[in-house]
Amino acid sequence: MLPALIPAIPFFSACILMLWWKRLNHISVTVIACGSIALSSLIALIVAATVAGQDQLPLVQHVWQWMQVPGFTAGIDFRMDALSVVFTLVITIVGLLIHVYATGYMQEDEDYGRFFACMNLFVGSMLVLVMADNLLLLYLGWEGVGLCSYLLIGFWYKDPANGYAARKAFIVTRVGDTAMAVALFMLYQYTGTLNIPEILQETGGLWTRGDGVVTLIALLLLGGAVGKSAQLPLQTWLPDAMAGPTPVSALIHAATMVTAGVYLIARMHSVFELAPAAQTATAVIGAVTLVIAGFSALVQTDIKRVLAYSTISQIGYMFLALGCGAWSAAIFHFVTHAFFKALLFMAAGAVIVALHHEQDMFKMGGLRKQLPGVFWVFLIGAASLTAIPFVTAGFYSKDQIIWLSWSAAGGHTAYWLAGLLGALLTGMYTFRMVFLVFYGEVKTKVHRIPGPVMMVPLYILAFLSTVAGFIELPHTLGHVTIFSNWLQPVLPAVEVLHESLAMEWLSQLISAALALGGIWLAWHWVIKKPGGMTEFLSMPGQLWLQGFWRRGWDMDALYDALMVKPFVYFSDINSKDLIDKIYTGLAQLMGWCHNMMARTQSGVLRWYIMGVVLGAVALLSVLIWRLYEI
Amino acid sequence: MNIHPTTAGLLLAGILFVLGLISVLIRRNIIFMLLSVEIMLNAAGLAFVVAASHWGQPDGQVMFMFILAMAAAEVSVGLALILQLYHQLRTLDSDEASRMRG
Numbered sequence: 001m002l003p004a005l006i007p008a009i010p011f012f013s014a015c016i017l018m019l020w021w022k023r024l025n026h027i028s029v030t031v032i033a034c035g036s037i038a039l040s041s042l043i044a045l046i047v048a049a050t051v052a053g054q055d056q057l058p059l060v061q062h063v064w065q066w067m068q069v070p071g072f073t074a075g076i077d078f079r080m081d082a083l084s085v086v087f088t089l090v091i092t093i094v095g096l097l098i099h100v101y102a103t104g105y106m107q108e109d110e111d112y113g114r115f116f117a118c119m120n121l122f123v124g125s126m127l128v129l130v131m132a133d134n135l136l137l138l139y140l141g142w143e144g145v146g147l148c149s150y151l152l153i154g155f156w157y158k159d160p161a162n163g164y165a166a167r168k169a170f171i172v173t174r175v176g177d178t179a180m181a182v183a184l185f186m187l188y189q190y191t192g193t194l195n196i197p198e199i200l201q202e203t204g205g206l207w208t209r210g211d212g213v214v215t216l217i218a219l220l221l222l223g224g225a226v227g228k229s230a231q232l233p234l235q236t237w238l239p240d241a242m243a244g245p246t247p248v249s250a251l252i253h254a255a256t257m258v259t260a261g262v263y264l265i266a267r268m269h270s271v272f273e274l275a276p277a278a279q280t281a282t283a284v285i286g287a288v289t290l291v292i293a294g295f296s297a298l299v300q301t302d303i304k305r306v307l308a309y310s311t312i313s314q315i316g317y318m319f320l321a322l323g324c325g326a327w328s329a330a331i332f333h334f335v336t337h338a339f340f341k342a343l344l345f346m347a348a349g350a351v352i353v354a355l356h357h358e359q360d361m362f363k364m365g366g367l368r369k370q371l372p373g374v375f376w377v378f379l380i381g382a383a384s385l386t387a388i389p390f391v392t393a394g395f396y397s398k399d400q401i402i403w404l405s406w407s408a409a410g411g412h413t414a415y416w417l418a419g420l421l422g423a424l425l426t427g428m429y430t431f432r433m434v435f436l437v438f439y440g441e442v443k444t445k446v447h448r449i450p451g452p453v454m455m456v457p458l459y460i461l462a463f464l465s466t467v468a469g470f471i472e473l474p475h476t477l478g479h480v481t482i483f484s485n486w487l488q489p490v491l492p493a494v495e496v497l498h499e500s501l502a503m504e505w506l507s508q509l510i511s512a513a514l515a516l517g518g519i520w521l522a523w524h525w526v527i528k529k530p531g532g533m534t535e536f537l538s539m540p541g542q543l544w545l546q547g548f549w550r551r552g553w554d555m556d557a558l559y560d561a562l563m564v565k566p567f568v569y570f571s572d573i574n575s576k577d578l579i580d581k582i583y584t585g586l587a588q589l590m591g592w593c594h595n596m597m598a599r600t601q602s603g604v605l606r607w608y609i610m611g612v613v614l615g616a617v618a619l620l621s622v623l624i625w626r627l628y629e630i
Numbered sequence: 631m632n633i634h635p636t637t638a639g640l641l642l643a644g645i646l647f648v649l650g651l652i653s654v655l656i657r658r659n660i661i662f663m664l665l666s667v668e669i670m671l672n673a674a675g676l677a678f679v680v681a682a683s684h685w686g687q688p689d690g691q692v693m694f695m696f697i698l699a700m701a702a703a704e705v706s707v708g709l710a711l712i713l714q715l716y717h718q719l720r721t722l723d724s725d726e727a728s729r730m731r732g
Contacts, residue, residue, distance in 0.1 A: 603728030605663075609654055 002050070003061045003078040005043050006088060007131060009036045010124035014117050021113025033116035034099045037123060041092035048085045056082055056489050060133060074194060077133035083490045086331060087130040087263055090338045094255040095123045097457035101346050102247035104453035105353060109245075115155060119251065122148035126256040130263055135184050135194040138264075142180070142228070145257045146173050152252075153244040165243035172237040176227015180264075183220035186213070187271075200270045209274050218271050218278030221264060222285075229261030229315050232289040236555045238312055239296075242304040246349030249304060253311040254342035259334050262318045266327050269491060273325070279410055283323025287405075287418035290316030292553055294425030298432070299550045302359045303348050306433050309552075310385060311341055313422060317401050320419065324411045326404040327491035328484040333401055335483075336393040336468050340384035343461035347378040350450040350458070351437060358444055361433060366442035373455055375438050380462040382434050386427045386519065389512040390477075393469030398423070400474060403507045409495035416507070423511045427518020435526040476504050639680030646673035660715065660724045664708045671701045 013036035021029060051059055058081035066074045080088070099119060106115050125144025132138035147170075154166030188194055190213060191202045207214040225231070230238035238258070242249055252258060265272060265282065272279050290313045297309035314337050321330035352359055354371055368375045384394035402423065406416035472483035484493065548554060600611070633641075650669035657663050675694040682690025712722065719726050 605660075605724045605727070606655055606658075613651060613655070 002043055002047050003059055003080050003131060004063045004076075006040050006047065006092070007078075007124045007127035009040045009043075010120040010127065012036065014120035014124060017113050017117035017120065021117055024113060026112065029113045029116055030103050033120060034096065034103065036120060037092060037096045037099050040123070040127070041089075041096050044085075044088045044092045047080050048089055051080055051082070051085055056486075066137070071192070072188070072194075074134050074136040076137060078131040079133040079196070080131065081490050082487050083263075083266060083331065084130045086335065086487070087259075088127060090335055091123060091126050091130065091255045094338050094342050094461075095251065097460055098247050098250050098255070098342060098346065101250075101349075101454050101457040102245075104451055105247050105346075105349055106245060111155070115152075115245065118148055118151045118155070119247070122152065122251060122256055126260070129260055133196060135187065135196060135199070138196075138267075139181070139184060142224075142260060142264075143177065145228075145260060146170060146177065149173070149241065149252060149257050152248040153241045155244050155248065159243075162243040165237075165240040169237040169241050172234050173227045176224045176234055179220045179227070180224025183217050183224065186217050186220070190217075196267065199268075203270050203274055207274050210276055211274065214271060215275040215277050218268075218275035219281060221268055221271065222278055222282055225261030225264045225319075226285060227261070228264075229258045229319070230312050231261070231285050231315060231319055232292065233555065235289060235293065235312050236552060236559065239305050239308045239552060242302070242308055246304065246345060246352060249308070250342045250345035250349070253307070253345060254338040258311060258315055259318075259338070262315065262322065262330055262334055265319075265322045266331060266491060269322075269327055272322070273492075276410075279323050279325065281323070283320050283405075283410065283412070283415055286316045286319025286321075286323055287415050288316075289313070290320065290422040291418050291425070294422050294429065295549045296552050297429040298425060299546050300429075301362055301550075303351070303361050303364070303433060303437065304345075304359055306361070306429055307341070307344055307348060310344075310426065310429065311337075313426065314341070314385070317398060317419065317422065320405055320415055321401040324405050324408040324415065324494075326401065326408050326410075326494040328487040329397070329400045329404050329494065331487060331491070332472050332483050333397040336384065336397040336465065339461055339468055340381045340392075340394055340465035343377060343381035343458060343465055344385060346454070346458055346461070347374050347381060350374045350454055351378075353454075354446045354448055354450060355444045356447045361436040363443055364437045365440040365444075366438070367446070368438040370442070370446045371449070374450065374458070377455075377458040377462040378438070379434060381465060382430045384465040386430045386515050387423065387511070388515065389508070391466065393465050393467070395512070396469035396472060396474070399508050399511055400472070402511050403474065403504055404494055404496070406507065407496050407498040407500075407503070409497050411497070420511055420514055424514040424518045427515040428522050429518075431519045431522035432526055435522055439527055474504065474508070476501060476508060636680055636684040639683075640677060643673045643677040643680065646670075646676065658723050658725055660712055660722050660727075663724060664705070664712065667708075668701060668705070671697055671704075 013032045016032055017024075017029060024032070047059060051057070058079055060080075061078045062075055063078065064076040066076050068074075099116070102115070102119065106112055109115060122145060125141045125148055127141070129138055129141030129145060132141060150166045150170040153169050154163050156162050157166075184194065187199060190206060191199050193199060193202075203214065227234045241252060244252075272282070293309045293312035293316060297306050297313065300306045300309065314333070318330040318333050318337075321327075321333065351364065351367060351371065351374060354367075354374070355364060358364065380392075384392040386392075387395040387398045389395050402416065402419040405411050405419050406413060471480065473480040551557070600607075647670050650666045650673060653666040654663050654670070657666060675697045678690040678693045678697070680690075682688060682693075715727055716722060
């Protein structure tokens with residue numbers, strides 16, 4: 001009975017909170033919200049131990065028959081195998097830390113209970129997504145996280161801008177979801193089932209490598225993944241999603257929503273293996289996204305938007321790894337990324353709260369002395385994001401991707417170069433942020449020092465984002481493969497074409513040098529010569545380029561011109577169409593009837609009597625007619 | 631020509647009823663309307679009595695007793711209402727008392 005409890009408990013607590021949050025007091029809301037996730041993560045640990053104990057045989061649990069029609073059955077079945085165990089553990093544990101942090105962050109919000117109701121629903125939906133045994137149930141969780149992202153991004157709904165951001169996230173991801181739904185229909189049409197293990201078994205017999213149908217299915221699945229994981233060309237919703245409270249951003253970026261696409265591709269890996277074109281598309285999308293998001297992150301002024309673009313960029317690394325066939329490397333980067341991105345977001349949230357909801361980095365500065373605890377954890381997170389060699393988790397996961405993007409069977413020198421450029425950009429934008437926020441002169445007074453409720457989760461995450469890397473070490477440094485061995489039963493090992501220690505060393509040294517070089521550049525521009533930066537930036541063309549990057553490569557304007565404006569134009573034309581007239585006419589008819597009926601109530605007694613008489617005459621006529629059949 | 635007594639009685643009741651109905655419809659003075667309602671009630675009572683004698687059953691006469699009792703009650707309530715109406719509006723015109731329109 002255990003696996004089903006993992007998503008059931010957050011759903012249950014979400015129901016309780018939704019129904020009664022106005023009547024529950026602050027403490028009971030906190031206990032219900034955090035306690036449920038804590039319980040789930042405990043059960044997830046027990047399940048993980050069970051799966052590990054029985055030689056990684058998947059734990060399958062049938063809960064309920066959802067629908068059954070001739071030729072198609074879909075159940076509420078949960079399946080815990082190596083891959084879903086990894087995701088479940090990250091979602092529940094990071095989710096728990098974010099929940100605990102959020103009790104401090106949202107302390108003074110009047111909609112405290114509503115916030116936690118949505119957060120629990122979010123975690124529950126994501127757990128359904130990763131634990132689902134069939135694609136229909138997976139799609140339920142998939143749409144569940146979409147709904148929760150809408151609810152939470154627009155959490156402070158009184159500001160119309162937040163509502164717009166929420167709707168944008170919902171609609172843009174819906175584009176990808178439609179592609180994914182079509183992929184599911186096609187999969188069902190060809191395989192006759194939506195059960196994931198059955199699909200993975202049957203694909204090999206049904207299609208040959210490079211078959212058109214399987215390529216189309218893989219591309220449609222990729223479309224769904226691109227939408228949820230905010231990759232090119234559907235990445236525009238994620239920077240705007242910063243409208244929600246910071247714990248929400250941490251949850252979306254670290255443990256839930258954006259990793260759903262990575263999970264989907266890893267889950268359907270045998271479909272992708274049969275479609276080399278789709279795999280190449282995945283790698284190219286990842287490589288291009290990680291570079292352009294890096295450039296955008298470089299020029300942002302809002303601290304949360306830097307982190308948002310950095311997430312897009314890091315998910316780009318994961319897509320690159322998936323495209324190269326380095327499945328476990330992508331999942332490994334997902335795990336470390338979950339730790340350090342949650343850490344960075346929540347540390348940024350601590351800064352934002354301390355400065356009374358100031359998010360502009362250029363109005364911060366010198367916080368190193370005033371918020372030393374936050375400074376250190378932020379630095380650890382930033383180091384992990386930048387992939388500082390040897391001591392950070394980010395180094396081990398990211399360099400594995402960079403190395404495999406060249407050496408794996410699906411790799412290419414261009415991917416490798418994109419990965420290296422991304423490493424340089426990551427160093428630059430991350431430490432530009434660190435230097436702007438924590439160094440230099442003090443610009444804003446600190447209003448509130450974050451309490452232990454907010455700091456303890458940060459310390460835990462800082463610890464995790466340092467040590468999590470040591471479960472998977474490259475050939476050059478000890479060659480530990482605990483993580484990829486764990487995933488082996490589910491995800492095939494990567495095919496390495498160029499097995500060369502010297503080249504691996506070279507790749508690692510170059511990327512480490514580029515990361516450190518990025519930090520040096522950031523230091524040079526922000527600390528050493530702030531004037532030089534302004535001079536450089538005021539060069540002709542540079543100003544335009546900078547704005548172009550800041551606006552996210554004008555993707556919003558492009559969509560506005562291509563989609564939104566024509567759509568609004570046509571809907572304007574179409575607003576007076578025939579169908580509307582039917583409904584308007586119906587409403588008018590009803591209004592007319594109402595007027596007539598109101599007029600009968602005149603208050604004149606004789607008219608009433610007349611009505612009674614006419615009714616009596618009518619009744620008698622009918623009666624006589626029926627009696628005598630005249 | 632010979633008319634059967636029952637038919638004659640029912641005809642008389644019908645004529646009385648229609649007369650009462652017409653005067654309820656055309657009168658504006660509320661006292662006359664009340665009187666006309668009494669006429670209608672009596673017409674109905676007459677029909678009951680005629681039917682009772684036609685079938686040789688006492689039920690119709692019993693029913694007439696009920697109608698008489700009800701008519702008495704109705705008159706007492708109706709007169710009280712008329713008094714109130716006159717007190718409020720200084721008129722007996724029922725059309726004036728149309729303030730209860732919707």
